[in-house]
Amino acid sequence: MAAAVPSPSSSQPSGRGSSRTLARLGFLTMGLFDPADPRAGHESTLELIRFGEELGFDSAWLRHRHLQFGISSPVAVMAAASQRTSTIELGTAVTPLGAENPFRLAEDLATVDVLSGGRIMPGFSTGRPMNFERYQDAIYPDTLEQEVLGYDRLLRLRSFLRGDAVGEAGRAGIEEFSDRVEPHSPGLADRLWYGAAGLRSAQWAGENGFRLLTSSVIAGENGTTDFASNQAEQIRAYRAVHPDGERARVSQGLVVIPTDSATPTQRARYRDYVDSRAGRVGVAHGPRRLLFAADLLGTSAEIAERLRDDAGFREVDEVAFALPFTLEPEDYVQILGDIAGALGPALGWRPGVEKGREHTAPLP
Template identity: 45%
Template sequence: MPISSLSFLTPGNYPDDDPYSGLEATLRLFEYGEAEGYDGAWIRQRHLEHGVSSAAVFLSAATQRTHRIELGTGVIPIGYENPFRLAEDLATVDVLSRGRLQAGFSTGMPHAALLADLVHDGDWREYDLSYGRIGRVLENLRGEYLGGPDTVIRSPGAVQRPRLQPHSPGLLDRSWLGGTSPRSVRWAARNGLNLLTGNIVQGEGPDAHADQQREQIALYRDLLPPGRPGRVALGRVIVPFDGAAAATRRRYREYEASRHERTLTVHGEQRVRFAPDLVGPSEEIVDRLRADIAAAEVTELRLELPYEFSEHDYRQILHDARALVAPALGWRPATVPIAD
């Protein structure tokens, strides 16, 4: 299928002693991506690391630095979140962006041994910190009134029926689940979420990453309720180096080589598989994407930018992908790109 939507996902790196410089550079990257014609810009949410720890807070700033591009959370680990407060924050960002937010969630609690006791009171191991918690966020986003039909709250200058504020009704259709397993894909489909699928998949079935991913995409579409948007966005680490200097090309190749061995086997009881990184000249990357049987099933492609690269690296990668890779796959920019 030709690519109709092109986006990128970035980690928002920063040095330990100067977080402002990295966060500001990431905001500039969002501006650059919009000017280049990208359809979406996504931010990872990372706890205890040198990266964005609150996607909603970061994207609230991005709403004031961009005008057209979709703004995504890729993804929010739900185990650390209060479902009502998170829904309030996401709805606020969506209103500020004028309906551009793409709210992505995942299950799991990275660094739970260090962090969970700081977030939760009582024995958090007894709590539902998985799909049920995501479901509670979605229920809050629906904006149904609280209490009975006669329940009102009073504030200075207003008497109103209570519900989550601000109410942003379109955000439910722009909510996503980061799915890596058949179980997560089933839950996303049955609950009407869009599907983010990327470089990691797990579960029984074919050993090859692309084969397993294609099966999961088919499963999702089979189970999706009628009337739901059912968007599927596929992520790949894509690093074209046509516009890079020779030393930078060598560094990119070293990065690829350091991660290649993990793609050669299935890992652990959960049968985790990793996709190969796509690093090289754009013509080679295009050929590999055309041969990717999972990529053939989607029309939305997401570049997953490597961790710990520089702002200059990211700009070069985004430019080469926009100018040389995506057009060969049928994509056209949403606006006139900035001058080459």
């Protein structure tokens, strides 16, 4: 079966070499649900995360959506997932901080991290959240003009998670007060990711020591509409200023749909999905010249070959492959099974259950 998209055109050399194997494999879900029966959809998401752990995936990531029929509270879903799993890392990709109170969010994230045994990897964006005009007045009915929605919001959140003082410790009668956000979860502040779409935000993430999430939508800033070369340049710019240099962690999120064990009906459904989105690829959209990555459809061997030719993929050794929207639960089971059983190994990955991975101590 021919793969659904052409190979990336970029031939720029990778800063890390094309032979680097895939060390960490994750998946990303939007967690869709029927508004008439929201529990069923959330249960399906939790079962998918549990299934991912059984397959040996290193991480499961949750999209964050407001006023939509997808996950609106990933922190709550991570809390539930943490009690049904024991090894898989749980992340958000991404939580828009413009809709959050950093102090309260720090309390929630630290609580879930403690409950999970140190497996939480929150990812964030700053600035105006997507579709913010639909709900901004519900959050800031009188104070929106006074709110600062930029990078400082994330720096404050990290400060709270580090345990920096926010008040005075002491006693008031029989009550005891801490000077920091409680509970405190050591190491959580070092596991924060930033979702960057352009060079400026990627460099800011690097300069400030955050991990980098780069997705299937980025800004085209190198004068071409080639997604892969633009993404590779952003990753290299990030590592050039990060304190850890080439060791700085970057996770790439692309949509991949392996068909090794798919039925003919599933293959047709996947083809329709990919075809419905193909027109946006290779075109710069809007004033920011946003570029969309092509969805990769085919056998695991075909997808692995195309990824090895992808300039962005050659810069990373961990991924969070995005599950397509609007498919059926059995489709996600098939796709995850083929990713873990065929595509990941074809890229050099070994399941976490084979690595003997322990999460009582977070990954560096």
